Amino acid sequence: MRAQVLFQTDDIKNHPLLLQEMEIPKRHPGHLLIESHVCGICRTDLHVVEGDLILKKLPIIPGHQVIGKIKECDEGITGFKPGERVGVAWLQATCGKCRFCLTFRENLCEQATFTGWTAQGGFADYMIVPPQFVYPIPETYPDIQAAPLLCAGIIGYRSLKLMNILDWTGRRIGIYGFGAAGHIAIQLLKAWGADVYVCTRDESHRMLAQKLGAVWTGGALDQPPHLLDGSVVFAPVGEIIPAALKGLDRGACLILAGIHMSPIPRFSYDILYGERLIRSVTNNTKQDGIEFLEHAAQIGIKTHVQTFRLEDANEALYALKYDHIQGAGVLVIK
Ligand SMILES: [Zn+2]
């Protein structure tokens, strides 16, 4: 099979992913062999490739938004059968026994494994995964449109959930950074009746936000014209945090959705005071994934996708880094 393999982390401009021909991995008991059709690209893949995240396994095949078909499946595995179309996401397995797993917070499990970081990922023709966090995919989505739902979509959904807003009607919600996750989150928010304010450095991303119904768009550090009832930061840029806090109403939540962020500058306590809350997002629960995929199909969320060949994974991640992708990037494998 073909696979894009990282042997050593490096700046994406140096093309650290190398296309390799290798054996199809042998399925171990209790696991599924999946034939990958497409794999979404995500900023986390870039953090893996460039070494912003500490790598626990090298060489590693990145990629954690896989849509594919089950090729082989143990008879003992319930709920899946060969030939079925499924999605593989970032969180791959959890221990099931720790204080987090036992209280439905398995996203915080310290023994968790991650697709494309601690386990081989989806930038390849085939992959082996345990079934625990494999998701059935709503039929209404073609493979390419479904891939970005698996990380960008689910993490965006969890970010909004963590704001603890019961009635979204007329609430003013800020989105900082408008890539794959932002362009899905705005569709959820619009369907729920919220008004969406988008701050992003890239002009073409602001245009997409306007097209998707943002009531206001501005630069990454601009102040929206009203105080906001909640904001989510998708951009991995620490400077945004004080700016976003200044734009929040009292009692509102600032949700940080990324796995990595540049240092946050010092800021005055005044902009946090008033019971404003800053909360990070760490992975997602299985329940988040199931709920979001249901909502997405029901609402009819449409993903704007730019496709690349598996051979061009370096170019795709380079385009992601420099805001050259509108919506989400997806590698077409099969
Ligand atoms: Zn656990």
Ligand SMILES: [Zn+2]
């Ligand atoms: Zn991701």
